[in-house]
Amino acid sequence: MATQTNGSKKPMNLKLLVWRQKNGMSKGAMTTYEAKNVSPDMSFLEMLDVVNEDIIKSGGEPIAFEHDCREGICGSCGLMINGVAHGPDEGTTVCQLHMRSFKDGDTVVIEPWRARAFPVIKDLVVDRSAFDRIISAGGYISVNTGQAPDGNAIPIAKQSSEDAMDSAACIGCGACVAQCKNASAALFTSAKIAHLRLLPQGDPERAERALRMVAQMDEEGFGSCSNEGECEAVCPKEIGMVNISLMNREYERALISGKK
Amino acid sequence: MISKLRFNTVVGKKVLMAVTGLAMVVFLIGHLIGNLQLLWSGAQFNGYAHFLTAQPVVILIELGLLAIFLLHIVDAVVLLQGNYAARPVPYHTKKWGRSKSKRSKKTWASTMMMWTGIAILLFVPFHVWHFKYHNPVASARPDSGQVSPVVVGVGSTGVNTSGAASAPSKEAYDLALQVTKEFKNPFVSGIYILAMILLGLHMYHAISSALTSVGANHPRYQTLIIWGGRIFTVVIAGGFLLIPALILSGLIDPAKTLATAQAANNQVAQVPMGVGK
Numbered sequence: 001m002a003t004q005t006n007g008s009k010k011p012m013n014l015k016l017l018v019w020r021q022k023n024g025m026s027k028g029a030m031t032t033y034e035a036k037n038v039s040p041d042m043s044f045l046e047m048l049d050v051v052n053e054d055i056i057k058s059g060g061e062p063i064a065f066e067h068d069c070r071e072g073i074c075g076s077c078g079l080m081i082n083g084v085a086h087g088p089d090e091g092t093t094v095c096q097l098h099m100r101s102f103k104d105g106d107t108v109v110i111e112p113w114r115a116r117a118f119p120v121i122k123d124l125v126v127d128r129s130a131f132d133r134i135i136s137a138g139g140y141i142s143v144n145t146g147q148a149p150d151g152n153a154i155p156i157a158k159q160s161s162e163d164a165m166d167s168a169a170c171i172g173c174g175a176c177v178a179q180c181k182n183a184s185a186a187l188f189t190s191a192k193i194a195h196l197r198l199l200p201q202g203d204p205e206r207a208e209r210a211l212r213m214v215a216q217m218d219e220e221g222f223g224s225c226s227n228e229g230e231c232e233a234v235c236p237k238e239i240g241m242v243n244i245s246l247m248n249r250e251y252e253r254a255l256i257s258g259k260k
Numbered sequence: 261m262i263s264k265l266r267f268n269t270v271v272g273k274k275v276l277m278a279v280t281g282l283a284m285v286v287f288l289i290g291h292l293i294g295n296l297q298l299l300w301s302g303a304q305f306n307g308y309a310h311f312l313t314a315q316p317v318v319i320l321i322e323l324g325l326l327a328i329f330l331l332h333i334v335d336a337v338v339l340l341q342g343n344y345a346a347r348p349v350p351y352h353t354k355k356w357g358r359s360k361s362k363r364s365k366k367t368w369a370s371t372m373m374m375w376t377g378i379a380i381l382l383f384v385p386f387h388v389w390h391f392k393y394h395n396p397v398a399s400a401r402p403d404s405g406q407v408s409p410v411v412v413g414v415g416s417t418g419v420n421t422s423g424a425a426s427a428p429s430k431e432a433y434d435l436a437l438q439v440t441k442e443f444k445n446p447f448v449s450g451i452y453i454l455a456m457i458l459l460g461l462h463m464y465h466a467i468s469s470a471l472t473s474v475g476a477n478h479p480r481y482q483t484l485i486i487w488g489g490r491i492f493t494v495v496i497a498g499g500f501l502l503i504p505a506l507i508l509s510g511l512i513d514p515a516k517t518l519a520t521a522q523a524a525n526n527q528v529a530q531v532p533m534g535v536g537k
Contacts, residue, residue: 017352030352083355090361109353116346179357181371183346184270214271223346224270224339226370227469233357233364241365241472242479249475251271 011037012104016051018063019111021120024127028120030109033063040100044087045070045077047099048110064123072096072236075171078178079124080111085175085234093173093236113178117185117220130220131172131188137216138209139192141201154200161199168195169237176231176239182223187231189217190247191239197250207254214251273339278470280332285467285496287325292499299506302436302514309435329384336377365486370465376458383455390448391439440515443507452504460497464490 014035021028035051042050045067052062068076077094081087087097102108110124118126143149168191176187193213196202202209229241267276294312298305312318358364369376442448467489471477477485506512 019352080351080353083351083353084357084360088360111352114347114349114351116348182343184343186270214269218269221346222270223343224274225473226343226373227365227465227472228370229363229365230357233361233366238363240363240479242477242482245472245475245477248271248275248473251269252275252475255267255272 009040010104011039012099012102012106014038014047014102014105015107017107017109018124019120020063020123021112023122024119028123030111035108038099040098042099043070043095044079044081044097044099045095064121064125066125067095070095073171075173075236078113078126078173078175080109080113080178082109085113085179086173086236090233091236091238093171096236113174115174115177115183115222117183117222118174118177126174128172128174130222131174131185133220134185134189134213134216135172135192138205138212139196140205141196142204143201156199164195164198167191167198167239167243170195170235170239171237173236175234175236177222179230179234180223180225181228181230182226184225184231185217185220185222186225186244186247187235187239187241189213190243193250194243194246197246206250207257210247210250210254214247270339270342273335274473277332277335277339278473280328280335281466281470282474283328284325284332285463285470288496288500292496295503296499298436298439298503298514299512302434302440302516305436305439305514306434333377333381336374340374365468367465369461370469373462373465376462379455379458380462383451383458386451387455390442436514440507440513443504446508449504449508453501456497456501456504459500460493463493463497467492 012035016033016035017030018033019028020031033051033055035047036054038047038050045065048063048065055062065079066076068074070077072093072095075093078086079094081094081097086092086094088101089097112118112120112124113126113128115126117130118128121127170188170191172188174188177183177185180186193210196209197206225244227241227244232239232241267273294308295305297308356364356366358366443452468477468486471485471489507514
């Protein structure tokens, strides 16, 4: 909810409370920084860039944070800002969050995703390869090798392709896990299961996919889903909780049918 | 690997949680229908109680419910352990995602599921003891061959399920009167009213959550599931709450609806347990 909009162009001064941790082995702590002369037009990551330059100039170690496209589509950036994943703006990633969402004099708390399955590598950077392992456990389809398949050989209903695309919009940023009180990866896993399930190409591995991906999600040490929908609220791609219900349906179906 | 998966995953455990929870909700519907008869009339309620205790299948249902209840609790403990382990380092600052988007369905009810669950766990044994064992309503099975010190039912109507071995007038036990007497105590009524509020809070999140866990949620039905669950919760918890509330406030007195001709039998009901032997 972006209610605190700073309409003026006046530069702001902010107090940052940032999690600093040397590496995965060391113990981290919250450290205070001053962000001076922050333009409201800056993105959140640009603000961090400016703070880092000051830190480097004064001979310190810059704050490590992950980022790549800065267009809100890659899923690399992900920070807990003032206790909410990806900050206060709805349906965006941190890179698309702008400083106009903050007020002069605000204290901004910046933390990495917290989950056993997402160990901190350094400062605000966490290891999300647990997601990659969930994908590789079952997020694939069977395809014929050789020539490129005929474009429209498989008829797909418009609604199905739209629904599949809604689920496939997941960029794997991990905000769902970060926001969930149980650090559950149910929204991520279910979105991946749903996007393949909703298309005919995903049908051959349907039962096996549900069983394998859920098992992998378990093995990574994520929690269980309490159906609160906190994940849906912070998801930059606004993936719905109904995916979780679909995953559970698929899982039950696989269990009952006894298919592998 | 596949052969080992099955129900021992977070999804499997949540499905078990949902199924056991929904089974208890089905029981609550029946329990409420039975209890509301007390508001209709004391005699009606006593008749229903007698009808129930005479069914041999009830003991099977009771054992089944106990198993479901325990499964639900054990499952909850296991899931909670996993959930706590899933985030070993807590956040410095944590706010509800709901502060950002109304797409979140988080409520205080969903946040306090563990606490309301613990409260219900404490309440249920008390409640069963209070109305089933402490006050000796059908403490011995009517058809067990033993001469029960008490029999559920209305004495004046000659209901006696323990056989012809004893005189009905001495064995009759007035459950409606007993419940009314207990609920006129503000302390007892208070416990029940509080427990029903906590049960309502638990169910407020539980119904839609359980339906989502079993996979019944769908974009088309999401609003229906959430609001249907909440309205259903108000009806069930509110229905149970009405009984102590109405009796305590004196708006309804089931004991009065029993015929004054039963006065003699009511005295029998107050005779301490065992005297009837």
